[in-house]
Amino acid sequence: MEQCRKLINSHQFNNEAFRLLLVSLASGHRPTDAFVSSTLQKHALRELRLHDTAVKTPELLRWNAIGRRYALSSTGKEEASKANEGDEDAEDDAEIVGPTESNTTENTSVRVPTKNNPVIVTLYGQMCLAAKSYQSAICKLTCYSKEILMTFFFPVYLLHAYDYCPDDPVVCLSLAIASLSRAMQRQSDNRHQMIAQVSFCSFNLFRSYVFGMK
Numbered sequence: 001m002e003q004c005r006k007l008i009n010s011h012q013f014n015n016e017a018f019r020l021l022l023v024s025l026a027s028g029h030r031p032t033d034a035f036v037s038s039t040l041q042k043h044a045l046r047e048l049r050l051h052d053t054a055v056k057t058p059e060l061l062r063w064n065a066i067g068r069r070y071a072l073s074s075t076g077k078e079e080a081s082k083a084n085e086g087d088e089d090a091e092d093d094a095e096i097v098g099p100t101e102s103n104t105t106e107n108t109s110v111r112v113p114t115k116n117n118p119v120i121v122t123l124y125g126q127m128c129l130a131a132k133s134y135q136s137a138i139c140k141l142t143c144y145s146k147e148i149l150m151t152f153f154f155p156v157y158l159l160h161a162y163d164y165c166p167d168d169p170v171v172c173l174s175l176a177i178a179s180l181s182r183a184m185q186r187q188s189d190n191r192h193q194m195i196a197q198v199s200f201c202s203f204n205l206f207r208s209y210v211f212g213m214k
Helices: 002-010 015-024 029-035 038-056 074-083 118-130 134-138 158-164 169-183 191-211
Strands: 061-064 069-072 142-145 150-153
Touching: 002 015, 002 038, 015 118, 029 118, 038 061, 038 069, 038 118, 118 134, 118 158, 118 169, 134 158, 134 169, 158 169, 169 191
Parallel strands: none
Antiparallel strands: 061 069, 142 150
16 A cells, blocks of 8 residues: 555556555455545545646646645645635645646646546545545535535545446445445435435446447
8 A cells, every 4th residue: 555655656647556556455344444534535635635736726736846746835725725625635746846847848747637537536535435435435415504604515435436436346336335334324414315225226237338328
């Protein structure tokens, strides 16, 4: 896992490093503990935010000459810290402090994504699923604060991955397992909706495997 994290850092915006991480993990308790560790989750979440920023607001990205990878500019870091306070891990090696430049000749090898990436979203959703955090993996939570009169929307992962690739068998299977597990919990607010979602994902999974429909 440590070596795969180095590959993820050195090959930014490349899905093969994430696939290599998933392939290298075996079954059992120790690989599961490594997969749901807080350091790996925060590392994947930072990469997910960089992917999302590159697609939606690429002007907030700046090239790090020392780390040889893109990072959030000072404006983007301030916005991210306000929206996700307390999520950063100071001991992680995801970001390297150094001078940033917007236009250099060294960043030609790193291609900035222009479309949403379903791989990293599915990966983080499966981390939440393995950690038994089913609500965070599939459902959007809405919180209204009376003190400041604002509504906060917390992110979703497997539902976004399903929007990007509705016919992918891995995405359908992951969303079906998360929905069924959430429906079995007492805190579930709408079990019928979760069961219907399981049925729909199972139908898409069956259609993709048996009929080969895309």
